[in-house]
Amino acid sequence: MDHGKKRLMDKNQESLFVRLIPFFERYGILLLILIMIAVLHLLQPDVFLSWRNVTNIFKQVSWQSMLALGVFMVIVTAGIDLSVGSIIMLSLMGLAIASKAGMPWYVVMLVAPAIGFLCGMFNGIGITLLRMPHPFIMTLGTLYIFRGIGNLISGGVPITGFAEQIRVIGNGKIKLDVIFGEGAREYIPTSLILMIVIFFIFWIFLNHTRIGKWIYAIGGNPGAARAAGINVDRILIVVYTLCGFLAGIGGLILAGRTNSAYPNAGLQSELDAIAAVIIGGASFFGGRGTVLGVFAGVMIMGILRNGLNLMNVSVFWQQVLIGSIIILAVYIDVLRRQLATRT
Amino acid sequence: MSDNLVLEAKSVSKFFGTITALQNVDLHLNKGEVLGVVGDNGAGKSTLMKVLSGLYKPSEGSLFFDKEKVTLNSPRDSQNLGLEMVYQDLALAGNLPIGDNIFLGREPTRKVGPFNFLDHKKRKKLTEEHLAKLKINVKSADQKVEELSGGQRQAVAIARATAFNAKIVLMDEPTAALAVKEVGKVLDLILNLKKLGVSVIVISHRMDDIFTVCDRVMALFQGTNFAESELKNTSRDEVIGWIMGKKD
Numbered sequence: 001m002d003h004g005k006k007r008l009m010d011k012n013q014e015s016l017f018v019r020l021i022p023f024f025e026r027y028g029i030l031l032l033i034l035i036m037i038a039v040l041h042l043l044q045p046d047v048f049l050s051w052r053n054v055t056n057i058f059k060q061v062s063w064q065s066m067l068a069l070g071v072f073m074v075i076v077t078a079g080i081d082l083s084v085g086s087i088i089m090l091s092l093m094g095l096a097i098a099s100k101a102g103m104p105w106y107v108v109m110l111v112a113p114a115i116g117f118l119c120g121m122f123n124g125i126g127i128t129l130l131r132m133p134h135p136f137i138m139t140l141g142t143l144y145i146f147r148g149i150g151n152l153i154s155g156g157v158p159i160t161g162f163a164e165q166i167r168v169i170g171n172g173k174i175k176l177d178v179i180f181g182e183g184a185r186e187y188i189p190t191s192l193i194l195m196i197v198i199f200f201i202f203w204i205f206l207n208h209t210r211i212g213k214w215i216y217a218i219g220g221n222p223g224a225a226r227a228a229g230i231n232v233d234r235i236l237i238v239v240y241t242l243c244g245f246l247a248g249i250g251g252l253i254l255a256g257r258t259n260s261a262y263p264n265a266g267l268q269s270e271l272d273a274i275a276a277v278i279i280g281g282a283s284f285f286g287g288r289g290t291v292l293g294v295f296a297g298v299m300i301m302g303i304l305r306n307g308l309n310l311m312n313v314s315v316f317w318q319q320v321l322i323g324s325i326i327i328l329a330v331y332i333d334v335l336r337r338q339l340a341t342r343t
Numbered sequence: 344m345s346d347n348l349v350l351e352a353k354s355v356s357k358f359f360g361t362i363t364a365l366q367n368v369d370l371h372l373n374k375g376e377v378l379g380v381v382g383d384n385g386a387g388k389s390t391l392m393k394v395l396s397g398l399y400k401p402s403e404g405s406l407f408f409d410k411e412k413v414t415l416n417s418p419r420d421s422q423n424l425g426l427e428m429v430y431q432d433l434a435l436a437g438n439l440p441i442g443d444n445i446f447l448g449r450e451p452t453r454k455v456g457p458f459n460f461l462d463h464k465k466r467k468k469l470t471e472e473h474l475a476k477l478k479i480n481v482k483s484a485d486q487k488v489e490e491l492s493g494g495q496r497q498a499v500a501i502a503r504a505t506a507f508n509a510k511i512v513l514m515d516e517p518t519a520a521l522a523v524k525e526v527g528k529v530l531d532l533i534l535n536l537k538k539l540g541v542s543v544i545v546i547s548h549r550m551d552d553i554f555t556v557c558d559r560v561m562a563l564f565q566g567t568n569f570a571e572s573e574l575k576n577t578s579r580d581e582v583i584g585w586i587m588g589k590k591d
Contacts, residue, residue, distance in 0.1 A: 208460045210450050213439075217447055220436030227434035228448030229419065287438035 029281055029296040036300065040307040047310055051186045059257060061302035062191035063088070063170070065295065066250035067266075067273035068280075069202055070120075070243030072294045075277050076206075076219045077239055078286025079135040083123060084247040084273055086146035088266035091115040091251035093150040095166070096159035096261035105165040112255065113248040119146055120244015124237035135240075143270070151263055158262040162255055169194065170256025191253050198249065203291040215239060219286030275322065276301050279329045300325075347374040348410055349542050350395070350426070350511055355404035357390055364390040366566045367404070372511065377533060377543045379557035379574075381586050386563040388546045392513050395544075396428045397421040425510035429500050429517060437489030441481060442470035444488055445503045473506055477535055494525025498532055511542045518552055530555050550579045564588045 040048045047053055067084045074081045091112040098111045119142065126138040172190030180186045206212035214235050217225045225232050247266075254265060280297025282289025301322065308318045350372040357365040365387045372378050382388050393399040395406070397415030405412055408424045415421050418428065435444045443450075443466070451466050452459040470484040479498045481491065488496060497517055504512050517533070518526045526549075533556045536543055547553055553560055554574065561571040562585035570585045584590065 204460075208463075210452065210459070210461060213443060213447075213450060213461060217436045217439055217443070220438035221434070224434040224436045224444070224447065227430060230448050287436065 029279075029293060029300075033296060033299055033303065036303050036307070040303065040310070044307070044310050048307065053306065053310070055187065055189050055192070057299075057302050057306045058192040058195070059170075059189045060306070061298050062189070062195045063250040063253040063257065064269060064272055064276070064302070065195050065298040066198070066246045066253065067269055068276040068294050068298050069199065069291070070246035071270070071273040072277045072280070072282055072289060072291070073202075073206070073215060073239050074135070074243050075274070075282050075284065076215055076286060076289055077236060078219045078222075078284075079127070079236070079239070080139065080274070081120075081123065081240065081243050082136065082139040082270050083119065083142040083146055084243065084250075085266040085268060085270040086143045086150070087116050087119045087244050087247035088251045088254060088269065089261075089263070090119060090146045090150040091248040092255055092261040092265050093154045093159070095251060095255050096162070097153060099162050099166070100159060105163040108163065108166060109169075109252065112252040113245055116248020116251060117241060117245040120241040120247070121237065123244065124240030127240065128233035128236050154261065154263070156263055158260055160260040162259055166252070167256045167259060170253040170258070172256070191257070194249075194253065198246070199291055199295055206291060211235060211238065216287055219288070221287075272301060275326050278326055281329075284330070347376075348372070349374050349408070351407040351410070352391075352395065352401075353405050353407070355391070355394055355401045355406070357387075357394060357399060358402045364566055365394070365401075368563065368566070368568055370395075370561065372542050372544060374510075374542055375537055375540045376559065377537050377545060377557045379553040379560040380544060380546045380563065381548070381553065381560060381582060382563035382569075383586050383588075385565075386586075387566040388563055389515060390566075391563065392428065392515060392544070392546065395421070396426060396513060422507075425508065426513065427504035427507075427509040427511070428513045428515075429497075429504045430515065435488045435496060435500060435503070438487060440485045440487055441474075441491075441499050441502075442466050442484045444499055445470055445473065445506050447503075449507065469506075473502055476539070477502055477505070477532060479532065492525060493521045494528050497521065497525075497529050501529075501532055501536075505536065505541060509541060511544070512536060513544045513546075515546045516548065517545060518547065518549060526552070550582060553582065554579060562586060 037049075067088065071081050071084055094115045095108055095112040098108045123135075123139055123142055126132055126142070127135045130138070132138040168190055170191050173187035174190060174193070175184070176186045176188065177184055206215065214225060214230050217228070217230065218232055218235060222232055250266075255261065276297035277289065277294055278284065278297070279300055280289065280293035280295070282293060304322065304325070305318060308321070348371060350370075352368065352370040354367040354369060355365055356363070356367055368387065368391060370391065380388050380391070390399065394401050397418045397420050400415070406415065407413065408426070413420075413424065436447065439447070446466055446469070451462045451469065453462040453465070467484055474481065474484065477498070479502055481495060488499060491499065501512070501514070501517070514533070518529055521529065530552060533543055533545065537556075545552065545556065557574050559571070559573050560577065560582055562569045562582065564585070565588070569588070570590060581591070
């Protein structure tokens with residue numbers, strides 16, 4: 001039998017359900033977002049899709065999405081980074097101190113990403129060179145260390161008031177007078193543009209460079225990566241360093257948004273980041289997941305919180321709901337793996 | 344001995360502390376020849392393969408590639424000389440497509456300004472050409488390895504080993520983990536390599552494998568050369584006897 005014919009027959013023998021799986025695997029999450037938007041629009045027709053509310057959602061998720069993107073890369077290697085919430089706080093504090101010390105704004109702006117970079121590199125070196133049994137342990141340790149250092153250098157009190165150039169990143173508005181006429185109130189948040197640009201860069205990095213491919217290979221089978229001559233430790237250090245760097249960018253965005261560095265900044269946001277990554281379809285076992293999925297996961301968390309707030313649902317119920325969604329998302333992942341390995 | 348000699352090991356010994364894994368072992372391999380290596384567990388087959396691939400340094404003796412004496416410091420060295428090893432645990436990343444696995448670590452790229460980006464089209468084309476050359480049938484080069492059967496995975500592992508014009512391929516129990524119906528396909532693949540002029544060393548416990556693909560068979564016993572014969576001059580019973588250390 002010729003090859004093409006055989007393939008056609010195999011296809012026909014598969015049930016409709018099985019054939020729909022790849023479609024849902026790829027686009028199911030976007031479908032979920034559309035459903036959420038439709039439902040919330042029906043429930044809150046005047047508010048939810050208003051320009052003000054939508055931009056508000058984007059401003060809120062912009063710094064959280066940086067953490068999620070970094071944690072995503074780490075999870076692809078079958079690792080975990082619990083310290084990103086503390087890195088964001090430490091880089092925010094470093095930025096605030098640099099600002100208070102009177103450094104020029106362009107130096108202050110570099111401080112947060114630089115601190116994040118170094119924190120991430122510290123994680124990566126600890127995990128590889130110190131041969132820690134699991135990244136969980138190293139980054140659990142640095143979760144405490146980084147926040148502790150942040151409080152030590154700031155004295156545990158908030159520091160407020162940054163230069164306008166810093167504030168623009170998290171709080172800036174690109175006016176749309178051209179489209180909506182002079183003096184219109186519609187605008188695009190600067191942080192949304194920054195988020196899209198960074199997600200695009202990392203999409204290129206993960207899908208179109210050799211290191212990106214190796215990150216997925218390490219998550220799939222570190223032994224295979226080593227046998228292929230890939231320096232697994234070096235790639236892991238790169239991944240954790242980039243994760244810290246992105247958390248530092250998150251700190252920069254947060255500085256602009258809140259105009260303040262405070263001791264509780266980013267508290268538990270590492271858990272939100274992990275949740276967004278898992279909801280976005282990445283596998284906790286490594287090697288699986290997409291940048292678009294992370295974006296979707298972040299948006300689902302953001303839309304859900306926003307929608308529940310608009311409807312005055314208590315924070316306690318929000319916690320219950322988000323927790324349930326994580327478990328559901330992972331259960332779907334389990335089912336997907338079962339189907340993927342069917343023979 | 345023939346002029347087509349591609350690989351030779353002369354009185355190779357390997358000691359691990361007080362343990363002697365190999366003692367004065369000789370091996371030679373000709374171009375396009377399939378050599379079967381048999382022996383009981385602990386006879387030294389895997390150690391010999393690891394010496395040939397550069398993973399272990401021999402304690403004594405020397406190796407010759409194309410009749411030139413070489414010293415291998417790592418598997419990279421043997422790869423550069425055209426020798427590839429197919430690992431028993433396959434060393435494939437299940438989450439990646441076939442093509443990505445074949446070219447893992449050696450991906451074709453194209454330059455855009457100062458950056459090197461993956462050349463997806465070229466990889467796909469090279470993969471399809473290579474699979475076609477080896478007559479490996481899969482749905483598509485983009486299929487993930489975890490979706491493949493054991494035999495197909497073995498085929499991908501062999502394709503990976505031969506993607507860069509390997510002259511010599513070492514295979515450690517290539518059919519051990521396979522369903523019966525898939526063994527034949529892998530054996531066909533080995534015969535295909537032979538036709539393409541590749542020399543193959545196969546370690547196997549299965550007499551069916553040895554007697555289907557090999558030109559010559561050699562037996563190790565307790566770390567030494569025990570017996571060797573052209574396949575046509577021996578029989579299954581005799582080879583089984585060698586494995587157990589019996590010679591007429």
